[in-house]
Each structure stands twice: as structure tokens, then as C-alpha cells.
Amino acid sequence: MSENNDFDFKTVLELSKLEPLNSDEEKQLKSSFNKILNHVEVIKNKVLSSDDSSLEMTHVHSENNALREDNEDSIEETNMNVDSALMNAPDSRDRCFITPLIIQAKKEIENE
Amino acid sequence: MSNLNKLQARELREGLDKKDFSSVEVVKDCLKSIKESQDINAFISVFEDQALKQAKSCDEKLATGDTSPLLGIPVALKDAILVKDFKTTSASKMLENFTAPYDAHVTEGLKKSGAVIIGKTNLDEFCMGSSGEHSAFGATKNPWKHDRVPGGTSSGSTAAVSAANIPFSLGSDTGGSIRLPAAYCGVVGLKPTYGRVSRYGVIAYASSLDQVGCIARSSYDTAFLLSIIAGYDKRDATSVNKTSWDFHKTISEYPKKLKIGLPKEYFNVDGIEDDIKVALDKTIKFFKDQGAEVTEISLPHTDLALSVYYIIAPAEAASNLSRYDGIRYGYRSKEASDLNEIYTKSRSEGFGLEVKRRILVGNYVLSSGYYDAYYRKAQKIRTLVRNDFKSTFEDQGVDLILAPTSPTTAFKLGENEQDPIQMYLNDIYTIPASLSGLPGISFPIGKDKNELPIGCQLISNYWNENLLLQVVNRYEEEIGWDKIATQYA
Numbered sequence: 001m002s003e004n005n006d007f008d009f010k011t012v013l014e015l016s017k018l019e020p021l022n023s024d025e026e027k028q029l030k031s032s033f034n035k036i037l038n039h040v041e042v043i044k045n046k047v048l049s050s051d052d053s054s055l056e057m058t059h060v061h062s063e064n065n066a067l068r069e070d071n072e073d074s075i076e077e078t079n080m081n082v083d084s085a086l087m088n089a090p091d092s093r094d095r096c097f098i099t100p101l102i103i104q105a106k107k108e109i110e111n112e
Numbered sequence: 113m114s115n116l117n118k119l120q121a122r123e124l125r126e127g128l129d130k131k132d133f134s135s136v137e138v139v140k141d142c143l144k145s146i147k148e149s150q151d152i153n154a155f156i157s158v159f160e161d162q163a164l165k166q167a168k169s170c171d172e173k174l175a176t177g178d179t180s181p182l183l184g185i186p187v188a189l190k191d192a193i194l195v196k197d198f199k200t201t202s203a204s205k206m207l208e209n210f211t212a213p214y215d216a217h218v219t220e221g222l223k224k225s226g227a228v229i230i231g232k233t234n235l236d237e238f239c240m241g242s243s244g245e246h247s248a249f250g251a252t253k254n255p256w257k258h259d260r261v262p263g264g265t266s267s268g269s270t271a272a273v274s275a276a277n278i279p280f281s282l283g284s285d286t287g288g289s290i291r292l293p294a295a296y297c298g299v300v301g302l303k304p305t306y307g308r309v310s311r312y313g314v315i316a317y318a319s320s321l322d323q324v325g326c327i328a329r330s331s332y333d334t335a336f337l338l339s340i341i342a343g344y345d346k347r348d349a350t351s352v353n354k355t356s357w358d359f360h361k362t363i364s365e366y367p368k369k370l371k372i373g374l375p376k377e378y379f380n381v382d383g384i385e386d387d388i389k390v391a392l393d394k395t396i397k398f399f400k401d402q403g404a405e406v407t408e409i410s411l412p413h414t415d416l417a418l419s420v421y422y423i424i425a426p427a428e429a430a431s432n433l434s435r436y437d438g439i440r441y442g443y444r445s446k447e448a449s450d451l452n453e454i455y456t457k458s459r460s461e462g463f464g465l466e467v468k469r470r471i472l473v474g475n476y477v478l479s480s481g482y483y484d485a486y487y488r489k490a491q492k493i494r495t496l497v498r499n500d501f502k503s504t505f506e507d508q509g510v511d512l513i514l515a516p517t518s519p520t521t522a523f524k525l526g527e528n529e530q531d532p533i534q535m536y537l538n539d540i541y542t543i544p545a546s547l548s549g550l551p552g553i554s555f556p557i558g559k560d561k562n563e564l565p566i567g568c569q570l571i572s573n574y575w576n577e578n579l580l581l582q583v584v585n586r587y588e589e590e591i592g593w594d595k596i597a598t599q600y601a
């Protein structure tokens with residue numbers, strides 16, 4: 001675990017697009033985050049043999065992945081139509097997802 | 113007849129075919145049982161009207177001689193599996209109002225086979241947990257003792273079968289989420305080989321580990337259900353084009369020769385309850401008496417498996433759950449004023465504590481500077497764990513590995529809530545097979561001093577679910593259901 005753990009915790013929260021809902025949750029999350037990292041430290045410290053290239057895993061067993069044909073027909077089979085895709089959208093209009101402003105915050109625009 | 117909910121699927125099939133009772137009667141008894149045991153909180157949604165309508169249609173089809181295998185038999189699905197036009201929540205506030213736009217592959221199979229889908233069952237949020245307590249819809253309780261956990265994450269699917277609300281159900285198993293609750297609730301739970309059952313339409317947690325499986329009150333019913341859901345599906349790239357067959361039809365074919373391995377790393381450790389050791393000893397003796405050769409084996413990387421799992425699974429979870437951003441579907445915070453706030457506030461308000469915990473760990477071990485030390489190393493050690501099994505099955509000629517499913521029986525609700533590591537340790541015996549993609553089954557072998565069920569786990573080589581089911585079937589037949597833990601046998 002990093003020595004600068006407080007920095008790590010804040011950085012990883014930001015990376016995860018998460019923020020604690022209150023100070024209790026922050027304490028709980030931070031404490032369990034540290035406990036889990038302490039527990040998995042054994043992996044970090046495990047010394048593997050000098051030639052460990054044969055240990056790279058791409059699949060758990062010897063069977064190959066069954067990939068579908070890479071063509072338009074096979075993609076169509078699994079795609080949803082627009083109405084299905086929008087039916088669970090929190091906000092939509094004119095067959096589009098509605099999102100808030102991306103480049104500038106609303107208030108900034110109002111102030112201009 | 114009354115209490116038709118207590119019959120196994122095999123008996124329901126016979127009774128329905130002989131017109132001893134109708135599907136409507138069966139479904140009504142199941143619905144009554146669900147209502148009577150509502151306090152165990154096994155279901156998130158019950159499709160009462162739809163199920164009765166479907167049962168009526170099944171009775172009409174039965175009258176015309178339709179022989180679809182599950183025609184008229186009720187089944188429930190873990191609420192991480194999509195059923196078109198019904199809510200699928202994954203027990204999260206994030207998906208509280210999410211309506212499935214299509215059927216999962218396994219749902220299609222059930223519908224095609226004539227099963228009556230009676231409802232969706234509770235789980236640990238996004239399949240993360242070991243106890244069944246981490247649900248936005250409240251904890252599920254163990255039907256045996258309501259102050260105990262049922263185990264997770266397929267908590268509702270298992271509790272509902274144990275309480276005889278339904279004959280069988282579907283769950284999913286990532287690190288033990290079918291086998292562990294099956295042990296705690298005294299039922300049979302099977303995790304098939306990775307790739308045996310398509311995950312198309314199943315909400316993803318850790319994609320290199322997730323597998324759909326079956327829960328029932330007997331090996332026969334488990335096999336019956338597996339025969340329906342197994343098979344190749346091109347919509348899941350990890351689905352393997354392997355011949356599946358009617359597992360229930362070959363279940364009586366007990367092998368002439370059987371070599372069972374007992375991993376010393378699973379038995380010679382502190383922490384296994386004495387009652388579990390005694391029950392396992394009796395089970396080992398049973399198989400010896402049946403002619404099996406029993407030998408001690410070693411799986412030397414077992415001590416690293418739990419840590420490997422709690423690096424790989426959170427890493428995959430962090431990646432899979434990044435899709436929940438409040439834009440296209442799922443919960444959107446009302447407090448957000450710009451896009452970045454929508455992401456952060458929606459995720460912070462929509463996810464529960466255990467999910468957040470795993471996302472944080474996952475992103476940490478994947479981030480620059482830590483990736484090689486944690487994630488990459490964990491993947492390599494995962495190969496070593498898998499190679500332990502490979503050597504046991506291929507070099508030493510072991511057919512089956514017998515082990516405890518869990519070190520304890522069902523613990524009290526809230527007991528491990530504050531300590532995630534203590535909670536994760538419940539998965540210690542189920543995780544190695546999951547990391548290796550191997551099939552495993554848990555079946556009841558007795559009760560402890562508190563009258564709580566004890567589970568035994570069997571692990572076989574890839575694609576050998578048939579052997580697991582045959583061996584458990586022999587055990588059930590010889591020991592007799594009245595001596596096994598299943599509550600309503």
C-alpha cells in the first residue's frame with residue numbers, strides 16, 4: 001500500500017466518479033479501503049520465478065472464445081432499436097438522450 | 113392436493129403430465145407460500161397476475177399434449193437476469209426503475225421450455241457480497257433461522273428454494289454466490305463450467321468469473337434446470353460451443369471408478385467449525401463405502417486465491433460499473449448541475465457501500481503505478497491457482513475434489529457487517545474453483561448443533577458437471593432425503 005494513502009484515497013474517489021455521502025461513509029470507505037489493500041498486499045509482495053511470462057492468462061480454459069461474425073448482419077441481431085434504448089433513459093427528447101451542458105456550467109452561461 | 117409448492121420439479125412434471133393437478137394450482141400454492149414467508153424477503157418482485165395467466169396457458173397446452181420440458185412449472189430468477197418488460201434492479205437503487213428491454217439467453221430458454229416465471233429474487237447489490245445483506249431492498253433472511261444470513265449473493269434464489277416457495281431457481285456465481293448460500297440454506301447449488309451457460313442479458317459484475325447456475329432441492333432438479341439453460345450462444349463471446357445434453361437423464365449413471373482428492377490446504381486449517389469437520393468425515397466415509405479411492409492432494413496456491421480474487425473481481429467490477437453514469441439508463445441525481453456532477457452524484461447516491469468499496473479498490477489496482485504490482489501479478493498467480501487444479505485432474509488422475517463449501521454455517525445477520533475481510537473469508541473455499549473456471553456443486557450433508565445446514569463442495573474438471581450431479585444423486589439416494597438438511601424434503 002502506498003505511504004501517501006490519503007492522497008491515493010482521494011485520487012481513486014475522483015477516478016471512480018464517487019464522493020462519500022457524509023463523513024460517516026467517508027470514514028467507513030477509507031477504513032475498509034485500507035483494510036482490503038492490506039489484505040491483498042500479499043500479492044504485491046509475492047515473488048514469482050524470474051521467467052513468469054508463461055503465466056500470462058488470456059482465458060481460464062483451453063477453449064477459444066466464440067466470437068460472432070464481424071459483419072453488419074450479426075451486429076443488427078443484438079442491437080436494440082432507438083425506442084428500446086431510450087425507454088430507461090432518465091431524460092430524453094426527440095429520440096435523443098438529454099444531458100446537461102458539457103463545456104460550460106449553466107450558471108456561467110447565464111452570467112454571460 | 114395441497115402444498116404443491118413443496119414438490120420437487122421432477123414430481124411436478126409427473127403430476128402435471130398425469131393431470132393429478134394443474135399448473136394454476138401449482139402456481140397458486142407457490143404464490144401462497146411466497147406471501148406466507150414474505151418476512152424472509154427472498155423476492156424483489158412477484159409476477160402474480162402474469163404467472164397465473166401463464167399457468168392457465170400452460171394448462172391449455174398440456175391438454176393438447178404439449179411436452180415442453182418445464183411446461184407449467186414455476187421458476188424464479190435472480191434479479192440480475194433480464195426478463196423482458198419486467199424490472200431488473202440488481203438490488204440497487206441505481207437500477208430501481210430499470211425495465212429490461214430484452215430477455216437474457218437463460219430467460220429465453222426457460223420461456224421456450226414452458227416454465228412459469230413467478231418472480232425475481234433478492235441478491236447482494238450487483239452480486240457483491242457473501243451474506244445477502246447488501247441489498248437496496250433489505251437483507252434476505254435464512255429460512256432456517258431468521259436471525260441468520262442466507263449467504264450471498266444469490267440469497268433470494270436460494271432462500272426461496274429452501275423455503276419451498278418454488279422448486280428451483282436461477283442464480284449466478286462469481287466467487288461462490290450459488291454454492292455458499294446453497295450450503296447455508298441446505299439446498300443444492302451448481303456453478304457450471306465458465307462458458308457452459310451464456311451470460312447474455314445478465315448484469316455484469318466480474319466478467320472473467322461470472323457464471324449463471326442452478327439452485328434446487330435435489331441434484332435431479334438441478335440437472336433438469338441445467339439441461340434447459342446450458343448451450344452455446346453467439347451473443348456471449350465467452351460461451352463455448354460445447355455439446356450440452358440432458359444432464360438429468362444420465363444422473364443415475366454412477367461411475368464405476370472414482371478417485372476423490374482431499375486438498376490438505378482446505379482441511380488442515382484453523383477456522384473450520386467442528387460440526388462441519390464431522391459431517392465431512394462422514395461424507396468421505398460414505399464415498400469410500402461406495403468404492404471410491406480417496407487420497408490427499410495439495411493445491412499449494414490456495415492461500416493466495418482470496419487475495420487474487422479481491423484484486424481481479426473489483427478491477428472488473430470497476431470497469432463494468434463505469435457504465436452507470438446517469439445518462440442512458442439508471443438513477444440520475446436531481447442535485448447535479450453539470451455533466452461531471454451528474455456522473456459523480458448519480459453514482460454516489462445510486463450505489464451502496466459495498467459496491468463503492470469494490471469500485472474504489474478496482475480502480476486503485478488498475479491505476480498507473482499499481483497495475484503491475486497488483487492486477488498483473490494477480491492474473492499471473494491466478495494461472496498458478498488454475499495449474500494446481502490442472503495437475504490434480506490431469507496428472508494425478510483425480511476425478512473429483514471434495515471440500516467444505518464454507519468454514520462455518522450461516523452466521524448472524526449483521527455479524528460481519530463492519531469487517532469486509534471477515535466477510536470475504538466466507539468465500540475462501542469457493543473462490544479457487546471460480547478463478548479456474550471449474551464447475552462446482554454444494555449439497556447438504558447434515559446440520560450443526562444449532563440445527564443449521566452444512567454444505568459439502570465437489571469440484572470436477574472442466575465440462576464434467578454430469579459427474580458432479582451423478583455423485584450427489586447417489587449420495588441423496590443412499591442417505592435418504594430425511595437425513596439431509598433440506599428443510600422441506
